[in-house]
Amino acid sequence: xxELQLTELxxxxxxxxxxxxxRERFEALRRENAAVESKVSxxxxxxxxxxxxGQRVELEKRLNAIHQEIDVHALTxxxxxxxxxxxxxxxxxxxxxxxxxxxxxxxxxxxxYLSGNFNRSTSNFTALRxxxxxxxxxxxxxxxxxxxxxxxxxxxxxxxxxxxxxxxxFALTSSGYIVTNYHVIKNADSLYVQNASGDSYHARxxxxxxxxxxxxxxxxxxxxxxxxxxxxxxxxxxxxxxxDVYTLGYPRDDFYYGKGYLSSSTGYNGDTTAYQxxxxxYPGNSGxxxxxxxxxxxxxxxxxxxxxxxxxxxxxxxxxFKAVQSVSADTSAxxxxxxxxxxxMGLSRQQQIKKLENYVFMVKVYN
Numbered sequence: 122x123x124e125l126q127l128t129e130l131x132x133x134x135x136x137x138x139x140x141x142x143x144r145e146r147f148e149a150l151r152r153e154n155a156a157v158e159s160k161v162s163x164x165x166x167x168x169x170x171x172x173x174x175g176q177r178v179e180l181e182k183r184l185n186a187i188h189q190e191i192d193v194h195a196l197t198x199x200x201x202x203x204x205x206x207x208x209x210x211x212x213x214x215x216x217x218x219x220x221x222x223x224x225x226x227x228x229x230x231x232x233x234y235l236s237g238n239f240n241r242s243t244s245n246f247t248a249l250r251x252x253x254x255x256x257x258x259x260x261x262x263x264x265x266x267x268x269x270x271x272x273x274x275x276x277x278x279x280x281x282x283x284x285x286x287x288x289x290x291f292a293l294t295s296s297g298y299i300v301t302n303y304h305v306i307k308n309a310d311s312l313y314v315q316n317a318s319g320d321s322y323h324a325r326x327x328x329x330x331x332x333x334x335x336x337x338x339x340x341x342x343x344x345x346x347x348x349x350x351x352x353x354x355x356x357x358x359x360x361x362x363x364x365d366v367y368t369l370g371y372p373r374d375d376f377y378y379g380k381g382y383l384s385s386s387t388g389y390n391g392d393t394t395a396y397q398x399x400x401x402x403y404p405g406n407s408g409x410x411x412x413x414x415x416x417x418x419x420x421x422x423x424x425x426x427x428x429x430x431x432x433x434x435x436x437x438x439x440x441x442f443k444a445v446q447s448v449s450a451d452t453s454a455x456x457x458x459x460x461x462x463x464x465x466m467g468l469s470r471q472q473q474i475k476k477l478e479n480y481v482f483m484v485k486v487y488n
Contacts, residue, residue: 127157131164148393152439162332246389246434247427248304250288250407250486286486289370289409289422290314290338293445295348297340298457299324300441301408301484302423303331312338314482317376320344321485327455328448333394333440334423337448338484339455352476353410354463355438356417362386366398368422368435369474370409371483377406378474381431383419388434389426395434396420402433408484411435416465416473 122130133139134147151158288305292298299314306312306326315321322342329336360366360383367380381400388395398411402425411420420435442459449456465473 127160128164131161134161135165135168155443245427246424247404248302248407248424250286250302250305250404285488287371287405288407288484288486289372289405290482290484291369291408291410291418292348292351292480292482293337293457293459295351297322297324297345297347298327298455299338299340299482299484300421300444301336301338302421302436303329303334303336304423305408305484306336306338306486308488309486310488312487313485314338314340315485316482317478324484328444328451330440330444330447333444334436335421335441335444337444337457348479350464351460351480352464353412353416353418353480354461355441355459356413356419357439357442359386359437359439360396360413360419365414366400366411366419367470368400368402368406368409368411369477369481370402370406370422371481372403372405374483376478376481377403379406380470381433384432388436389424392434394440395423395436398433398435399431400433401431405483406433410477410481412465412473412477416463416468 130147134144139147151161286305286309288301290299290301290305293300306329309326312324312326313321314324322340322345324338324340324342327337327339362383362385364383365380366383367378370377379400379402381398383396384399385397387393388397396411396419398420402422406422407424409422410418411422413419418441419438421438421441422433422435424434426432426434445457445459465476468476
């Protein structure tokens with residue numbers, strides 16, 4: 122199709138004007154054609170900017186009109202002379218004040234959205250990055266931490282100061298490439314990853330894809346000796362609703378396991394890049410792997426629905442493949458080859474978890 126026809130099709134897609142059959146065909150085209158996917162993202166961003174500019178212009182017009190209607194000097198006189206000025210001001214100007222308050226609320230929400238503090242359209246979506254410094258520890262837990270710290274010092278282990286944020290991540294290769302969520306490492310000055318044994322390694326950020334909430338790190342620490350062969354594979358095809366799934370991660374300082382099932386083939390508000398899963402997740406689970414019974418990685422845990430205890434969301438592994446391809450295309454120094462042999466298949470869940478412990482990391486963020 123021509124460039125104009127493609128633009129018209131993208132416009133209809135973003136406006137929800139396509140039929141179910143047309144939408145499925147177009148989403149298949151997006152997955153298969155990186156150029157089309159890029160055009161969709163660029164068009165959505167462009168139309169969003171136009172809409173935001175129009176809203177700002179309209180807001181300025183309404184505020185100017187309200188300001189012209191309100192007699193500020195008269196209000197000042199009422200406030201200074203009458204002791205019950207609040208009641209009288211409300212009676213005389215309640216309609217204008219209501220409109221001004223509504224516009225102020227709209228402006229605040231708009232600012233939160235543009236600054237990234239109001240992601241996923243509403244606050245009903247919660248990203249699962251853990252704020253380490255906000256966790257209040259009891260005296261008993263502090264004593265345990267101090268004892269563990271002394272033990273690590275005596276054992277010659279590296280001691281890292283407490284990080285500001287935390288999340289989870291998992292290995293892509295035995296050479297130290299690790300994937301996590303973009304929102305976990307956003308604005309980081311430095312990064313460390315820690316394994317189940319408590320060993321910490323410095324890592325550097327080599328790639329981000331904010332549109333899919335994916336970030337890829339590389340351990341670049343002289344003390345890192347590498348990992349054994351990766352035991353899991355990465356599933357490129359779509360998983361079925363109803364499949365049993367589980368996740369591993371670090372919502373606390375020790376290893377966490379959560380199980381459930383895949384409840385929808387789309388994520389929050391119908392997001393086609395994610396799954397919805399029914400399993401318990403907590404702040405710190407972001408970036409953890411989502412696996413099926415056969416030990417295939419099918420997604421990356423990214424958030425949950427705030428008002429529902431077990432409604433979580435995971436970026437589909439298909440988009441992890443796209444990120445890996447982008448990294449490998451950028452530079453030959455960071456070529457990543459995902460494993461195609463699975464050694465978890467046929468094992469019990471307990472055996473799978475024991476094999477996985479060394480490949481799931483706590484991600485520590487400093488800024």
